Amino acid sequence: MLRSTLLIAWKVLTRRKFFAGVSLFGIAFTLGVLTVAAALFDQVVGARPPEVNAHRTIGVYSVMLGGEHMQNNGPGGYALFDRFTRGIPNVELMSIHSMPYSVFSYQGGSRRKLYFKKTDGEFWNLLRFDFLEGGPYTEKDVAEGRFLAVINEATRERYFAGGPAVGKTLEADGQTFTVAGVVPNLSLLRFAVGADVWVPHTTSRSTRYRLESELIGGYTAFYLARSKADIPGIQAEFVSRMKTVPLPSKQYDRIVAVPETVLQNVSRNLFGNRDAVASSKPILIALALFTVAFMVLPTLNLVNLTVSRTLERSSEIGVRRAFGASRGALVWQFLVENVFLTFLGAAFAFVFAGITLAVLNRADLLPYMQLELNARVMAVGLFLALFFGVFSGAYPAYRLSRLDPVTALRGGAH
Amino acid sequence: MNLATALKAQETPRIVAAAPAGPPAISLRGVEKVYRTDRIETVALQSLNLEVGSGEFLSIMGPSGCGKSTLLNVMGLLDRPSNGEVSLGGRVVSSYRDKDLAALRNKEIGFVFQSFHLINDLTVVDNVELPLLYRTMSGRERRRLALEALDRVSLSSRVHHFPTQLSGGQQQRVAVARAIVGKPRLLLADEPTGNLDSAMGDEIIGILTELNERDGATVVMVTHDERQAAKTQRIVRLFDGRQVH
Numbered sequence: 001m002l003r004s005t006l007l008i009a010w011k012v013l014t015r016r017k018f019f020a021g022v023s024l025f026g027i028a029f030t031l032g033v034l035t036v037a038a039a040l041f042d043q044v045v046g047a048r049p050p051e052v053n054a055h056r057t058i059g060v061y062s063v064m065l066g067g068e069h070m071q072n073n074g075p076g077g078y079a080l081f082d083r084f085t086r087g088i089p090n091v092e093l094m095s096i097h098s099m100p101y102s103v104f105s106y107q108g109g110s111r112r113k114l115y116f117k118k119t120d121g122e123f124w125n126l127l128r129f130d131f132l133e134g135g136p137y138t139e140k141d142v143a144e145g146r147f148l149a150v151i152n153e154a155t156r157e158r159y160f161a162g163g164p165a166v167g168k169t170l171e172a173d174g175q176t177f178t179v180a181g182v183v184p185n186l187s188l189l190r191f192a193v194g195a196d197v198w199v200p201h202t203t204s205r206s207t208r209y210r211l212e213s214e215l216i217g218g219y220t221a222f223y224l225a226r227s228k229a230d231i232p233g234i235q236a237e238f239v240s241r242m243k244t245v246p247l248p249s250k251q252y253d254r255i256v257a258v259p260e261t262v263l264q265n266v267s268r269n270l271f272g273n274r275d276a277v278a279s280s281k282p283i284l285i286a287l288a289l290f291t292v293a294f295m296v297l298p299t300l301n302l303v304n305l306t307v308s309r310t311l312e313r314s315s316e317i318g319v320r321r322a323f324g325a326s327r328g329a330l331v332w333q334f335l336v337e338n339v340f341l342t343f344l345g346a347a348f349a350f351v352f353a354g355i356t357l358a359v360l361n362r363a364d365l366l367p368y369m370q371l372e373l374n375a376r377v378m379a380v381g382l383f384l385a386l387f388f389g390v391f392s393g394a395y396p397a398y399r400l401s402r403l404d405p406v407t408a409l410r411g412g413a414h
Numbered sequence: 415m416n417l418a419t420a421l422k423a424q425e426t427p428r429i430v431a432a433a434p435a436g437p438p439a440i441s442l443r444g445v446e447k448v449y450r451t452d453r454i455e456t457v458a459l460q461s462l463n464l465e466v467g468s469g470e471f472l473s474i475m476g477p478s479g480c481g482k483s484t485l486l487n488v489m490g491l492l493d494r495p496s497n498g499e500v501s502l503g504g505r506v507v508s509s510y511r512d513k514d515l516a517a518l519r520n521k522e523i524g525f526v527f528q529s530f531h532l533i534n535d536l537t538v539v540d541n542v543e544l545p546l547l548y549r550t551m552s553g554r555e556r557r558r559l560a561l562e563a564l565d566r567v568s569l570s571s572r573v574h575h576f577p578t579q580l581s582g583g584q585q586q587r588v589a590v591a592r593a594i595v596g597k598p599r600l601l602l603a604d605e606p607t608g609n610l611d612s613a614m615g616d617e618i619i620g621i622l623t624e625l626n627e628r629d630g631a632t633v634v635m636v637t638h639d640e641r642q643a644a645k646t647q648r649i650v651r652l653f654d655g656r657q658v659h
């Protein structure tokens with residue numbers, strides 16, 4: 001039954017090239033745009049190297065000091081994480097690292113901007129970079145204050161002509177680092193982990209970042225839970241520990257910081273109570289609503305095309321009813337036809353999205369953008385196609401199936 | 415069968431004297447059909463009692479608008495009567511739901527329409543397979559039965575054509591093949607020759623007659639053509655929604 005329904009759907013399409021073309025164009029365009037959006041979304045929050053453990057990793061992306069008349073917001077301070085958040089039960093690994101910041105390098109005679117990130121040794125254990133050569137620096141290297149650096153491929157290209165770089169030196173910001181390893185380029189859209197050069201915290205010029213009063217600073221902390229189920233417990237423990245943090249002045253009466261997923265963070269800032277752990281549901285719902293809103297017009301267009309086509313197909317409907325199709329069978333047929341059409345549209349959409357992503361990557365809007373049409377993004381695209389097909393097919397299918405056979409046959413006669 | 419052949423040989427319409435054994439193919443009791451639109455009420459059928467015997471070939475005649483199509487649609491379970499009772503093969507179908515009626519139509523009834531009603535998007539053989547899509551059977555079996563039905567109407571050479579590539583007579587033969595592909599016991603034909611010239615029309619009547627005589631199908635046909643009606647076993651005449659005797 002499904003096979004013959006698909007066959008007929010295909011035949012109807014190929015015999016109605018204009019209808020098929022118009023419909024397919026609309027579907028392909030809509031799904032193409034949404035697939036590109038999904039690829040962008042995936043680039044920011046999807047689990048992929050080095051963030052292979054994204055589903056059980058939470059991070060503190062911002063900290064707020066609050067008082068009656070004052071509020072101080074920003075990325076957390078190194079000391080806040082270092083002194084108050086170590087040893088939380090069920091945290092397998094913890095890493096503190098700075099936000100990317102730019103420095104200049106004059107190596108090779110020209111001035112170039114490089115994005116640096118300061119990390120601890122655990123950074124390289126929590127995140128899984130695929131090293132192209134060499135390896136990371138260790139916790140011991142960091143403790144000993146060794147001037148080691150991990151650089152990305154683009155930096156190796158610039159300063160070492162793409163040749164082996166491990167053991168060679170890189171000068172930047174007036175300091176000299178020995179290259180310990182080289183990793184693939186990582187989009188700066190992955191702001192929490194991406195950089196050109198990663199160096200130990202202890203290479204900082206001052207040790208101020210270690211002072212207990214540094215509650216707000218340029219740092220992010222990652223906590224890798226033993227399992228996803230442990231996350232709420234870790235968040236609760238973290239929040240209760242924040243209550244014990246001595247506040248820097250009387251102007252403040254609380255410190256608000258929550259380890260969370262990127263989505264939870266966005267959700268909390270946009271919709272939630274800023275003082276509590278937020279669910280990532282609101283942001284997902286908002287994204288879903290946005291997606292649906294984006295699909296409304298093309299859907300109406302498709303519904304319109306399909307319904308206006310029903311007059312032509314009235315005779316077919318009458319005949320099918322006369323020869324034994326129940327209403328349910330007709331609903332099924334028209335839904336399958338529609339979903340088939342949107343899947344075909346999805347195929348074109350992927351081609352369109354693939355080209356668009358390649359162009360965006362080339363345009364270098366942000367350093368090392370690596371938008372890709374991976375299995376996850378395609379799964380989203382296919383799901384949207386299915387949803388789109390059912391969404392836009394439901395009303396016409398319902399209407400067509402309600403036609404009584406005698407009327408349908410009469411309508412088809414002329 | 416012998417009786418039918420004998421009657422046909424006489425070439426005179428005759429009322430079958432005795433109802434055949436077993437339940438009648440169709441039985442209508444006190445059937446009325448009223449169409450209500452905003453202001454107007456049209457009585458299309460009135461207090462109609464009719465039995466069609468199993469294996470009978472019956473014509474329905476009458477002026478335009480007298481309710482012939484309505485009667486055929488009620489017999490074919492495409493339309494529900496406003497009042498009265500319809501039985502098919504002894505089963506009263508008044509209480510049947512849409513799904514059950516659809517299943518019954520699929521199994522028991524084949525339709526032939528004046529304007530063919532072929533699906534122009536589909537090839538001849540796909541058109542003929544259509545009733546079998548609503549049964550559980552393999553695609554191969556469906557194809558086999560469809561080719562067999564097309565052979566019955568001598569269209570084996572046109573299976574992959576599209577309907578619009580065929581003459582009117584050929585299209586109606588495809589429609590007949592579609593009506594018989596599921597081997598229904600009842601064939602309902604609403605002016606099947608109305609859009610055909612007389613030679614093509616005779617061909618269609620010939621096929622229907624053969625189906626009736628050789629396969630024992632019950633055939634009910636609406637026609638305006640006295641000559642064609644004369645070839646059938648019994649004529650029912652309608653006037654203003656009533657049967658006239």
Ligand SMILES: Nc1ncnc2c1ncn2[C@@H]1O[C@H](COP(=O)(O)OP(=O)(O)O)[C@@H](O)[C@H]1O
Pocket residue numbers: 449450451456457458476477478479480481482483484485
């Ligand atoms: N859907 C309908 N709505 C209103 N009136 C109808 C409808 N179908 C048929 N009629 C009326 O019922 C009567 C019988 O119609 P019909 O059975 O088609 O006649 P015939 O087939 O004998 O020409 C006609 O007067 C026709 O106008």
Ligand SMILES: [Mg+2]
Pocket residue numbers: 482483484604
């Ligand atoms: Mg009529």
